Amino acid sequence: MRHVLRSVAGAALLTAAVAAPAVASHADHHWRGAAVFVQTDRATGNQVLAYHRAADGTLSYVASYATGGDGATAQGATADPLASQGSLVTADDGHVLLAVNAGSDTVSVFGVDGTHLTLRQTIASDGDFPASIAVHDNLVYVLNAGGQGSVAGFRLRHGRLHALSGSWRTLNLGNTTPPNFLASPGQVGFSPDGRQLVVTTKASTSSIDVFRVGRHGRLSATPTVNPSATPVPFSFVWGPNDQLVVAEAKNSTVSTYTLGASGTTSLLGSAPDGQGALCWITEARGVFFVSNAGSANVSSYTLNGAGQPVLVGIAATTQAGTTDSATAANGRFLYVENGGAGSVSEFAVSSAGQLTGIGTVSGLPTGVEGIATVG
Helix, strand or coil: CHHHHHHHHHHCCCCCCCCCCCCCCCCCHHHHCCEEEEECCCCCCCEEEEEEECCCCCEEEEEEEECCCCCCCCECCCCCCCCCCCCEEEECCCCEEEEEECCCCEEEEEEEECCEEEEEEEEECCCCCEEEEEEECCEEEEEECCCCCEEEEEEEECCEEEECCCCCEECCCCCCCCCECCCCCCEEEECCCCCEEEEECHHHCCEEEEEEECCCCCECCCCEEEECCCCCEEEEEECCCCCEEEEECCCCEEEEEEECCCCCEEEEEEEECCCCCEEEEEEECCEEEEEECCCCEEEEEEECCCCCEEEEEEEEECCCCEEEEEEECCCCEEEEEECCCCEEEEEEECCCCCEEEEEEECCCCCCCCCEEEEC
């Protein structure tokens, strides 16, 4: 754990001046096409920054949108204030954007029209320090990372969230509010079939907790608690055969698991990348890209025929405090946030899964965390 603390802290040594991007003057429909959204997480008023994605994948700033809530920083966090994955997500086939407000204990709901956002709602998250959001069809669960940690359910109807009664469940993690960044839960997400809800606990218990999802969207009373293969499970995505692919931070390792109907995981394999603070993971064109916050770079993995992770190598160098990432255009582009530098690195992804840098968006506030794409 000390290695993770040192690595993430080292990633934030470069402190960029907070500079608001100049608002683009274009207002016609050209700017309402493909979009990338970045969350500022500012404690004095959280915002979502909207960028137009051109055909070549490069980004142009369009506008900023207030969420109606405040951001916050987990105790001990530097480049990654929320210390989570999935704090900004799309829903309803990209027509809705959901953002956490960790400082206000709320979730914001935006209507999406290309790069144009309309704030429809700001609703209580039913817990402390919301940090991650999971969506399956119209069922939404929010991970609250503060205190004991909890998950709370909502239904998305007509572009608004409605609290799902009887859905709240504790994680019994015994953290603080704001939480310690290393011991707070890292991500909530549904299994591909929507029948299970997965939570990574990071260093608090180093476990992968799995709730069963009932017919009406409510969860089993308690989760199945599975120890991770290596310590500090942080974030996850799903493989081509529904393998659970997990970024485990302490040893900078990717591990893969099968997930049984009872919520029990079975390890397929693990592979370290030899970098510092491997925390975030995104899949594009069959390759799994991981952000190394302490090394300011991105590594890539594939899965072999047995579903085990295979390290390909360092895919790209980024900037200080490499954190969350997102893909666009069916995986042809990858965008990586650099919380320490206040920037987003832009990459084209080849059919073979290789990254080519196509630019960098600079001048963002330091500590940005949360990124989503449309189109």
